[in-house]
Amino acid sequence: MTEGTGQGAVPPVPAPGAPASPGPAHSGPTPAVPAHSGPTPAVPGPAVPLRTVLREWGRIGVIGFGGPPAHIRLLRQLCVERKGWLDATEFEDALAVCNLLPGPASTQLSIFCAWRLRGRAGALVGGAGFILPGLLVILALSVLFVSTSPPLAVLGAGAGAGGAVPAVALAAGASLTGPSWRNRPATARWLCYLAAGLAAAPAIGSWLVAVLLACGAVELAVQRLPRRGPARRPWARQQPPGQQPPGRQTAAERDGPPEREGPARQEGLAQQEGCGRQDGPAQQDGPARQEGRTQQDGRAQQEGCGRQEGRAGDDWPGTLRGLAAAPLALTWAVGGGVLGSVAWVAIKVGGLSFGGGFVIIPLMQGDAVSRYHWMSGAQFLNAVALGQVTPGPVVQTVAVAGYAAAGIVGGLLASAVAFAPSFAFVLLGARHFDRIRGDGRARAFLQGSGPAAIGAIFGSAITLAREISRPWQYLVLAGALVLLFPLRRGVVLTLLSAAAAGVTVALATGTVTG
Numbered sequence: 462m463t464e465g466t467g468q469g470a471v472p473p474v475p476a477p478g479a480p481a482s483p484g485p486a487h488s489g490p491t492p493a494v495p496a497h498s499g500p501t502p503a504v505p506g507p508a509v510p511l512r513t514v515l516r517e518w519g520r521i522g523v524i525g526f527g528g529p530p531a532h533i534r535l536l537r538q539l540c541v542e543r544k545g546w547l548d549a550t551e552f553e554d555a556l557a558v559c560n561l562l563p564g565p566a567s568t569q570l571s572i573f574c575a576w577r578l579r580g581r582a583g584a585l586v587g588g589a590g591f592i593l594p595g596l597l598v599i600l601a602l603s604v605l606f607v608s609t610s611p612p613l614a615v616l617g618a619g620a621g622a623g624g625a626v627p628a629v630a631l632a633a634g635a636s637l638t639g640p641s642w643r644n645r646p647a648t649a650r651w652l653c654y655l656a657a658g659l660a661a662a663p664a665i666g667s668w669l670v671a672v673l674l675a676c677g678a679v680e681l682a683v684q685r686l687p688r689r690g691p692a693r694r695p696w697a698r699q700q701p702p703g704q705q706p707p708g709r710q711t712a713a714e715r716d717g718p719p720e721r722e723g724p725a726r727q728e729g730l731a732q733q734e735g736c737g738r739q740d741g742p743a744q745q746d747g748p749a750r751q752e753g754r755t756q757q758d759g760r761a762q763q764e765g766c767g768r769q770e771g772r773a774g775d776d777w778p779g780t781l782r783g784l785a786a787a788p789l790a791l792t793w794a795v796g797g798g799v800l801g802s803v804a805w806v807a808i809k810v811g812g813l814s815f816g817g818g819f820v821i822i823p824l825m826q827g828d829a830v831s832r833y834h835w836m837s838g839a840q841f842l843n844a845v846a847l848g849q850v851t852p853g854p855v856v857q858t859v860a861v862a863g864y865a866a867a868g869i870v871g872g873l874l875a876s877a878v879a880f881a882p883s884f885a886f887v888l889l890g891a892r893h894f895d896r897i898r899g900d901g902r903a904r905a906f907l908q909g910s911g912p913a914a915i916g917a918i919f920g921s922a923i924t925l926a927r928e929i930s931r932p933w934q935y936l937v938l939a940g941a942l943v944l945l946f947p948l949r950r951g952v953v954l955t956l957l958s959a960a961a962a963g964v965t966v967a968l969a970t971g972t973v974t975g
Contacts, residue, residue, distance in 0.1 A: 509546065509578045511586050518575055518590035525595070525852045526953055532567035532591075532854070540574050547577060558894045561903045563815050564883050565854040568592065572887040573894070584887055592880055595853020596860055600872050602851070603864040606843040607836060613967050620973045621963020622850070622956045623842030624934030625941035629849060629952055630922035632945040633819040637915045646908050650680065658913035662920025667827030669820075669917055670813040673910045677815070680909025681902060802833055803863045803871050804878045810859045811879030815910040821856060822921040829862040830928075836865040838928030845925070850956050856880070931974060937962055 521535045533556065540547045547555075555573050559566040568591065575587020605611055606619050645651035654676045661672040806828045810821045822845060829835045829844075836844070844865075848858030856879050863875025890897065897903055929935060937959045944950040944958065967973045 509583070511579060511582060514575050514579055514583050514587045515590045518571060518587040519594065521571070522591045522594035522853055525591075526850075527951065528849075528855060529565070529567035533570065536567075536571055536574055540577075547574065551577075554898050555894055558897045561897060561900075561907055562886050563813055564811050564886070565856045565880075568854045568856070568880065569883045569887055572883060573891055576887055576891050581888055584884065584891075588880070588884055592853060592857075592876070595851050595857050596873075596876050598851045599847055599853075599857045599860055600864060600869065602847050603844075603861045603872060606847060607840055607861065607865050613971070613973070614964050616973045617963040617965070617967025618960040619843040619846070619963070620839065620931060620934060621937055621966070622846035622960040623839060624929055624931075624937035624963070625956055625959035626842050626845045626849075627922045627926040627929070628938055628941035628945055629845075629955070630819055630822065630918060630925055631942070632952070634915050634918035634922070635946075637911075637918070641911050641915055644908065645912070646680065646684065646905075650683065650909075651912050654680070654909055654912035655916040658916025658918075659920045660916075661913075662823040662917040663923045665827070666823035666921075666924060667832055669823050669827075670809055673815050673820075673913050673917070674813075676913035677906040677910035681905045684901075684905040684908075799867050800871065800874060802828070803866050803875050806862065807859050807875040807878035808882070810856060812882035815907065815914050819855065819918045819921060820914040821858065823917055823924060825859060825862050826921070826924055829865065833866065835862060839930065840865065842925065842928050846956050846960070849952050933966055 517539055521532065521539070525532050525535060537552060541549055541552050552574075555577075556566070556570055559569040559573065562569060568588070571591040572584050572588040576584035579586070605615050611619070642651065657672055657676055658669070661669050665672070806825060809824050814820050814824060826841055830838055830841050841862075844858055844861035847861055848855050851857065857876065859879045860872040860876045864872035867874070926938070929938065940962070941955050941959055944955045945952070963973065
């Protein structure tokens with residue numbers, strides 16, 4: 462599920478005040494994005510039926526070959542350029558926040574855009590439409606490629622595509638290196654984080670998450686150290702007393718007078734979520750909404766349909782946490798150890814991985830192949846290849862590992878647990894995305910964990926290459942490197958060409974072991 466040399470990559474996170482990047486495959490003139498100065502107001506739009514959300518997000522889930530760059534391009538074309546449901550600034554700000562969160566950024570962005578249109582129901586429907594097509598395809602292919610005695614042609618296709626997978630990993634790491642290097646806080650620390658991830662992937666792959674978290678924590682601690690001079694933190698730009706950069710609001714201007722703190726302030730935050738639908742009568746929200754009516758009147762139509770659930774929505778966070786925990790509780794109650802292990806691997810993949818889709822490969826390989834022995838090294842290569850040539854997010858690869866461990870139930874469980882954090886992040890935090898976007902601590906953490914994740918992706922190429930066992934696969938690997946780097950061909954084309962070469966070898970020789 463990666464495109465060209467953009468495997469698992471998402472555009473770099475622009476610093477607040479900088480114009481947002483238009484995206485990797487965006488063509489034509491791009492509207493200028495103004496400097497970020499406080500919360501971005503939502504753009505009111507027509508009511509969007511849930512069936513429309515399901516149809517449009519399902520279409521992206523079906524045609525979304527090419528990984529995160531392709532998904533982001535399709536979402537931008539749908540929500541900003543064609544329908545005008547979101548403005549360009551809000552879309553780019555949401556993308557920047559998703560880049561700061563662990564897990565698949567393009568999946569989180571798709572859930573956010575659907576939430577923006579139809580609130581919580583839209584997020585659930587849109588996210589399911591985006592995820593399910595690829596999940597069904599990859600589970601169907603898992604039945605063929607992970608079975609005990611697949612046909613000779615299938616064995617050849619898997620061996621050929623598996624031979625090209627290490628080259629795909631190298632291309633994924635290379636695509637992320639440039640943006641991360643340009644945004645590095647300090648060269649020496651950046652190289653140390655990169656080296657830590659590179660060493661950890663082949664050495665302690667299943668515990669790679671600990672290294673990513675440690676690197677992020679170290680960078681955050683370093684940037685919080687007191688500095689000489691007026692600046693205390695690198696992200697805090699100091700200005701002379703009483704002055705602010707042009708176009709930037711002070712905290713007092715942005716938050717309003719002190720007496721508006723409390724319920725009225727919370728109400729102002731809630732009005733930022735917006736979903737393109739008009740709200741009901743203003744009196745339904747009580748006195749808190751009426752306070753400061755003059756300043757909030759411009760946003761009254763933008764509040765979004767999350768308000769339409771009424772006061773019953775006050776218990777939504779607790780309900781959501783219960784729903785997120787339900788798969789794990791059912792896992793331990795019904796399946797015991799095997800399904801519990803599947804859920805643990807999936808939660809690491811979906812909720813604890815930073816830095817792009819391919820960083821999940823060393824996380825899964827250590828558990829699925831070396832620790833639990835759910836699949837052989839050759840089968841794991843097939844799983845990675847399947848994750849790249851099917852539509853949807855690369856995190857779907859975890860469904861193949863789940864299938865190898867516990868059949869269809871394991872595959873469905875792995876996918877549900879892996880994507881649950883993405884839904885939770887949006888449903889619980891979407892109205893606060895503007896704050897996360899400007900939070901220097903989140904960016905500082907990513908400046909440490911990001912290079913470590915890139916190093917881990919390069920390290921995964923080492924572990925994947927170790928699984929190549931047939932001499933002719935090294936020729937396929939060399940051809941894949943030529944296609945991806947000098948010729949700059951796409952990942953899907955490269956893997957399909959490698960699979961075709963494997964089928965040719967298998968049918969010509971009657972075996973794939975030669």
